[in-house]
Amino acid sequence: MSLVRRRLLSTAAAVAAARGPPPVRVALTDSAGRGVFATRPIATGEVLHSAQPLVTHPSRSLFHEVCYRCLKRKAGKGDDSRGDCYFCSDACREHAE
Numbered sequence: 001m002s003l004v005r006r007r008l009l010s011t012a013a014a015v016a017a018a019r020g021p022p023p024v025r026v027a028l029t030d031s032a033g034r035g036v037f038a039t040r041p042i043a044t045g046e047v048l049h050s051a052q053p054l055v056t057h058p059s060r061s062l063f064h065e066v067c068y069r070c071l072k073r074k075a076g077k078g079d080d081s082r083g084d085c086y087f088c089s090d091a092c093r094e095h096a097e
Contacts, residue, residue: 023042025039056070056071070092
């Protein structure tokens with residue numbers, strides 16, 4: 001396993017351990033297949049999970065209408081992309097490299 005991957009995994013594990021177990025579990029149901037179920041009362045507006053995506057890719061039909069990295073829709077009709085795909089910011093362009 002690469003050093004970068006080990007660092008990412010150990011950092012994610014440390015953050016998860018500090019927060020405690022997630023307030024949800026995934027289980028199979030008799031009638032609807034797989035589902036997500038609360039393991040404790042969850043307050044309105046409580047964040048259950050937050051993470052940056054590891055991989056994103058727009059569908060072919062939206063390739064020139066959304067940011068290649070974060071998938072935000074273009075603000076206007078103008079084509080302010082450089083090259084084959086659109087990026088909403090320089091930060092998204094740099095992260096995609």
